[in-house]
Amino acid sequence: MNQWRSCVVEMIIDIILMLMPLISIIFYKYNNYSSFASGIIAMFLLLFIKNSENIFLIDSTSRIFIFMILAIYTASSIYGTKYIKKYASFISYNTYFLLNSLFAFTMLFTVMINNYGFMWVGIEGTTISSALMVITEGTETAKEATWRYIIIVSAGISIAFIAIILIYYSFHTLTVSLIINENKKSILIALAVALSLIGFGTKAGIFPMHSWLPDAHSEAPAPTSAMFSGVLLPVALYVVYRIYEIDRLRMLFIIFSITSMGFAAIFLSYQTRYKRMFAYSTMENMSMALLGIALGGYAFLGAIILLLAHSFGKAGAFFSSGNILYYSDKKSIFDINSIYKNNKVLGISLLLSSLAVTGTPPFGTFIGEFLIIYGIFKSGLWYLAIPVIIFIFMAFVSINMNVTGMMLGDENHDIKIPKIMLYTSLIMPVISLIIGLYLVVYHEIL
Incomplete structure (x- = not known):
């Protein structure tokens, strides 16, 4: 009974940590300050989360990625309080911070969830939440960079979706902790791993599906570029690594x-x-x-x-x-x-x-x-x-x-x-x- 209660408490802490950026959205009018506060609180909660293999997959590797996301999200929120005031045009100041918090949540969701299918959803969510941030300044070059980002990354994510289908067909589950411990090999599994390298590798900026990267980074506001380079690409690489564990x-x-x-x-x-x-x-x-x-x-x-x-x-x-x-x-x-x-x-x-x-x-x-x-x-x-x-x-x-x-x-x-x-x-x-x-x-x- 005590063990069951302990598991429930640990899961609640995991969920609260993951949702902290979304909680900051509640304070929409003052979102720039609540984003900073939510990042600090989430990093404090990170001290209390334990390794687990339930609906979340928390281990030493995912813990580092969680810290990276929270740290850069917090720093970008601080930096953006002044920077975005000057450059917010196509989207408003408050809307920018709302999207920034949603962006952080999708990345946290991706590195914490214990399911390849939901990882794919998380990566797709990062595109949806971050695309409008690229176009913050509303210039023609920013609009072109945004379209290039959406089209190329969506093509890559479509390829990654095929990889997810093949994984499910091969294992009849998408639970990461179960699949990587099964040590099963086949041509379909190898194909799935190869397709994931191309598909999720698109989001990680791996050649030859990298061409969106310099355009989006150069036209996005500085705090968004920091989030892209600092944590979005590593998060995509994290998913590549988790699938690589299936068949190396x-x-x-x-x-x-x-x-x-x-x-x-x-x-x-x-x-x-x-x-x-x-x-x-x-x-x-x-x-x-x-x-x-x-x-x-x-x-x-x-x-x-x-x-x-x-x-x-x-x-x-x-x-x-x-x-x-x-x-x-x-x-x-x-x-x-x-x-x-x-x-x-x-x-x-x-x-x-x-x-x-x-x-x-x-x-x-x-x-x-x-x-x-x-x-x-x-x-x-x-x-x-x-x-x-x-x-x-x-x-x-x-x-x-x-x-x-x-x-x-x-x-x-x-x-x-x-x-x-x-x-x-x-x-x-x-x-x-x-x-x-x-x-x-x-x-x-x-």
């Missing part, structure tokens, strides 16, 4: 990940807009994480660390990008200079974010990438390390050269940015740095 098609996943990483590195080499540049950086990071998932072992641990550190670093990068756009109204890399001279906080946040997303030691992203490369050698696939290191180096040089050009110079600019936006953008990459230092000092990973 390692070589297929490795081929897709390295190919995607290579194209991302090439795309980064000729970018002229800073938000598109950071969008392609996300594509490179997600591809690297997919490689870690495919290899397993140390590489899988590296993928989780990479995704966690990336979520904060990339949020900082897009917050810093939003700060630049806020004062300059310019999107081209070559139109921006002298940032550090005119605003040292902005300059430092941009530099730290750039170093974080490019895997510079001792940031957490470096630890993740190091473990993935170590995992390559442990798997006996040492020859894969050569292209991976080359692609990482290409991305590092492309991004940091552009950021250096934006920071240096002697021109005087009038940079007026609300302090809450400046310091939120600074805190994010610092957290990514703390993750790396913590792993090195307390866990002696290196």
